[in-house]
Amino acid sequence: MSLKRSITAVAVATAVLAGCAAQAPQSDASPKSIIFMIGDGMGPAFTTAYRYYLAGEAGSEVNPTVFDDLLVGMASTYPEDNTWVTDSAASATALAAGVKSYNGAIGVDGQKLPVEGVLAKARKAGKSTGVVATSQVNHATPAGFVAHVASRRMYDAIAEQYVQQRIADQTMLDLILGGGQRYFSRDPGGLAEQMAEQGYQQIWSMNELDQLTQLPAMGLVADVALPHAIDSDQPERLDAMTNKALELMSGQDEGFFLLVEGSQIDWCGHANDIACAMAEMHDFSAAVARAKAFVDANPDTLLVITADHSTGGLTLGANGVYEWKPEVVAQVHASVRPLTEHLMAGGKTALSSRWRDKVDFDLAPEELAALEKGFDQGEEKLGRAVLKVINNRTVTGWTTGGHTAVDVPVMAYGAGAEAFIGHQDNTQIPQRMMQLMGW
Template sequence: MMIRLTCLAASLLLTACAQSPQQSAASSEPETPRNIIFMIGDGMGANYLTAYRYFLAEGKQQQIKPTIYDELWTGISSTWPDDQTLVTDSAASATALATGYKTFNGAISVDQQHLPIGTLMQQAKRLGKANGIVASSQVNHATPAAFLAHNPSRRNMDAIADHYFDIRVEGQLVPDLMFGGGARHFIRDDRNLVAEFQAEGYQYADSWQQLTQLSQAPALALLADNGLPSVLNQEKEAPLQVMTEKALELLADHPKGFVLMVEGSQIDWCGHANDIACAMAEMHDFARAIQSAKAFVDANPDTLLIITADHETGGLALAADGIYEWRADLIYGVQYTVREITRRMMKLEPAELADQWRHWTGLTLSDEQLTEVQTVHQQQPELYALLNGYINKATRTGWTTDGHTAADVPVMAYGAGAEQFTGFMDNIDIAKRIMGFIQQSAN
């Protein structure tokens, strides 16, 4: 069934926010960006930015310097959903960022009555712009889904993938480019969406080599069955940066400009796992993608780069156990995610555990710790908990939860219109300001 949305939340188009508090009523109008690069660090609270700053410093002999995040930081945002919990999930927060409306946890761009809410990418398509999605998760995961689909449950991932093809705006597919994982949701026994996209003229890639060979939009690249491997566990250098640069290359010459959403998806996954080395690796990949986006803005000053998070994950604390210390230097010795180290440790003989642990983490097991590991080393949950605890204890890293928190999240902006994203705002304000720019640039 073809779903056609020809009139998309007209009221949203009239709700662009007024001038920021820093602007006087007599000041000139801000420059309207032709292109929007919207980057979302899933789970990336302000504490993650602080951690990344000190993480880099430990790699540079304690020379603490501002990172790319610090250089672009302009404000902070609240993230509460419309369901009385105060703690949002990615679906509700991404809906707020994509539509300018609050909704309930789990919802993909639908309201409390499960009716579709028009998204900024649907608006952009109606006004002649191109749209792109880049994610290190499945491209139909909660955050990217909120920009392109409508469903009362983020878990209906096959149906969400179907929407990417079935939803049309004035006869046109909404996404012009999608890079990430999720092939199993697009090539299924009941439907082959890849073939359908190819029949509509989309170039397709299912490997990194093929991604580099894509020459024009529309394009689809599905590089894993599910999410991409964690940065720590794969050989590909800076995967999110590579996808971002290719996306910008293919969208750059669109005559009416573009909207590109880039999600650092797995910062959140590392936070859920309470895995600090994993989190810093994903933050580094996201930072490199931001560097590439900033370089694009420098070369194309009619572009706005806006960066935020959907929520904070894990309640990350840079110190623990009452000790005034955070050992970021020890994170550099951890070669894989804790889940991958656990998987490898379970394949070893008891006599090999201590040496391999030291090789994979740079840490030494005490006699007591070695006995604990040997006791549970064939029991995955128990072994994982032990190993993760050893790394967190050594680095003095604290976590309050393996879920999300209600903490406010940072906002960063650069380029045309960046002055509209200073100070405190709610996540729906970000969407409203972006949608206002999209409308203005089409006039």
């Protein structure tokens, strides 16, 4: 009885999974193009939180998110190190090349030898290539797909490889879109000028995005990272860049490989800042919906979405309380650092009123007392007190300022999506892409 029931459950689950993938337009041929989207730090608690964040107060109607619609499986993420917990560099190398490596490794194996990833293979196959990120473009995740260096900290060497590395007599990338101006010097002879000489259209701010009209193109729109979505005057900046990337890529006869990273979900997770994380999820979700619409219009495209790891040990509910309050998360309109700076900039007597400049609920007397104490002890302590108020009010839990080893969700849609159904190791994701492409 119980065996029969469990078999039926498996059959139903398989049918549901197959149904998800089968919603996508199918094609027997290899995909022409691949859109690979990585939500950095986007463990399952983040996709769950985002669903309830959209629903609002508990008891509200719950609708599936685009992540729910496209979910096909899960992936393990452990690195080659003697640990189960990966960093973004080892995971990017795994997701790019199908090879496990050590934490910190960018496109190299455990012996620090270069490994060829899907982006390079796409290049060799004559496809256009691009990376889009809300961090600096030479940060670990995109770098793992493009460069080969022993350490993620080698930002300058990574940027140089973006410009100077050649594969099949070509540069690695037709499109570079994100932050990182400081790593691509605009001085005479600098990397930016070298790229201009190679024919790249260039822009230096989000306002100029429309000026990119053809490949090759580069837009470095921030000195290092873009502002957090929650603090940005353009909170859907990843969606805007993804839209531009797809517009530029779609005209390419041989197809393309595009990597899109929602870089800062992870950073909000490190900060244990739930409002920050949900704003990043919202932007990433919009970019995913846009990519899905592109696949609907171009069914020979494969869309795969996953995370490199989870961050922060996020829990929805904490301290024995059977509640989570996304409607309170939505009342916070700044990430913790600018909120704290705004509080510090006023006097101690202005804490309550300045809090209300950025947050839609009043501080309770004991919360105000905690903030006053933090204020006296300086910005770092005040920041911790601010986070404590937000996490207590929203009943959000965090176990770490680092990463965790939980499996991450895998979503797939379009040509070949069914190859990603079920549980897999993260190294199998690019391996399956390569199989589908015949590389």
